[in-house]
Amino acid sequence: MTDKKNEDYVVQMGNDNYDKNEKPSFQARSPPPAAYGSSPLGLIKVLAPFDSDRARKWFPISLLLVGMIYTSTKSLQFLSVPVYTIFKNLTIIVIAYGEVLWFGGSVTPLALLSFGLMVLSSIVAAWADIQSAINGDFGTADSAAAVSTLNAGYAWMGMNVFCSAAYVLGMRKVIKKMNFKDWDTMYYxxxxxxxVLVVCSLLTEDWSAYNFSRNFPEDTRNKIIIGMIYSGLAAIFISYCSAWCIRVTSSTTYSMVGALNKLPIAISGLVFFSAPVTFGSVSAIFLGFISGLVYAWSRVRQSMSSGGSLPTVRPTMSASAKSNRDANS
Structure with a gap:
């Protein structure tokens, strides 16, 4: 399935000569030096020195992050951008019930309704995708091969949902247990x-001069490297804001905000990647948007019923009280 129409519809990243880990590993190297460089300048005042014990306890979270990135890349190899985005929302349901088990959270009827809408949007998206494959919208007459490609994408998507949920829930658990500051979370x-990325890249990717020139063409090499540095520096603030949001709200709210941010990406997939604009695909995106609004309303209702403010800050608690609470949780 290498024809031009299919390449426009699916983000093709399946070529073995493409270094899937090379660019993420380069981008991952930017935030730690930048964070340490900002500390003496006074831009970051609360970054603690490196602690091997903390690093050992945080390492499984980093492994889950790498797994999330890799399975996300493999999912996009087989699925269109809109379908990938819609199925990514299923992570929120897994995280919500993970919070019930790990942190004593609760799921309100409105939240259940929003989860049901998410599942419905995913079913509609899958139906629309399979119909497009059977009808030849993938650009191939072999509908069986097209459906097989989709099944592989759904399998990778399932693993991505697991890795994403485990990463977010595990990060919140370790942040609470280790009393990590937001900058510490970003740094580690x-x-x-x-x-992890460097070792995986050296073991599995082609580092020949030919492949390097293929990934970094000479005429655009400087622009690509500068863009990677910019995106790596932007990861500082993304990591910081993610840690802050998980710490002061909940893993489910963090994931829901991320899902709402991805809806414009789903729409852009229809516009820029030539994905078939069908009633099913548009309906799935619309249902995903409605589910996000319903969840936001459920959080507002839950906050109003408890007599508190919107879930933006948690009450201040002493370190000893936090330790006692975490020990009992």
Whole structure:
């Protein structure tokens, strides 16, 4: 399935000569030096020195992050951008019930309704995708091969949902147990992914001069490297904001905000990647948007019923009280 129409519809990243880990590993190297470089300048005042015991306890979280990145890349190899985005929302349901088991959270009827809408949007998206494959919208007459490609994508998507949910829930658990500051979370998260990505890249990717020139064409090499540095530096603030959001709200709210951010990406997939614009695909995106609004309303209702404010900050608690609470959880 290498014809031009299919390449426009699916983000093709399946070529063995393409270094899938090379660019993420390069980007992961930017935040730790930048964070340490900002500390003496006073831009980051609360970054603690490197602690091997903390790093050992955080390392499984970094492994899950790498797994999330890799399975995400493999999913996009077989699925279109809109379908990938819609199925990614299923992670929220797994995280919500993970919070019930690990952190004593609760799921309100409105939240259940939003989860049901998410599942419905995923079913509609899968139906629309399979119909497009059977009808030849993938650009191939072999519908069986097209459906087989989709099945592989759904399998990778299932693994991505597991890795994403385990990563977010595990990160919140370790942040609470280790009393990590937001900058500490960003620093260890990016630092510990570097050796994993580098080792995986050296073992599995082609580092020949030909492949390097293929991934970094000479006429655009400088622009690509500068863009990677910019995106790596932007990862500092993304990691910081992610850690802050998980710490002061909940893993489910963090995931829902991320899902709402991805809906414009799903729409852009229809516009820029020539994905078939069908009633099913548009309906799936619309249902995903409605599910996000329903969940946001459920959080507002839950906050109002408890007599508190919107879930933006948690009450201040002493270190000893936090330790006692975490020990009992």
């Amino acid at each position: 998260n990016n630092l510990l992914t570097i050796p």
